[in-house]
Amino acid sequence: DTAVSQTPKYLVTQMGNDKSIKCEQNLGHDTMYWYKQDSKKFLKIMFSYNNKELIINETVPNRFSPKSPDKAHLNLHINSLELGDSAVYFCASSRQARLNYGYTFGSGTRLTVV
């Protein structure tokens, strides 16, 4: 049973389209995150939610909008996709927002914008 699951695993889409990535965790964790990993494997945090409340919102274009319907789910919607959005997007969760616990990552969504 996957602890943090993301769908889809692969996403190929044209510029200008709108797409969503879904994430669910069954660990009972309070905090969830979205990270973006570029082609050089550099990981950058995008958003964090704690019990459905947005607590971290990095300098991300407002075309990216996270939504957390409950603490087990954190989805990422991207409007007007651009070539530079191509990357692997990782969802993660942790027991609490305090950084005393390791994160559990999903397997990633590879987004390719053509």
Next chain:
Amino acid sequence: SQQGEEDPQALSIQEGENATMNCSYKTSINNLQWYRQNSGRGLVHLILIRSNEREKHSGRLRVTLDTSKKSSSLLITASRAADTASYFCATDGATNKLIFGTGTLLAVQP
């Protein structure tokens, strides 16, 4: 801006040898974590070391932390082909965010 930088960027060793990776960071921390990422997979948490700890072990992994030098090292002993992966350090830095380093790509040759 990234908090940590790993060194070396890439490391190739033979099975059975030890692998050492280093991480340097810029600001004070509460703890430092190490993660492994196999090709095409998500990151897996390996170990967390708190700022008041100097060394921690987990199986074949040994992590050291030197807060005066703002550096940490990850030692994998008796490496196996299955240890082939990218290894990242991550720190909490000055903000309530986990910031990842640039990663070390480890290749263990059978």
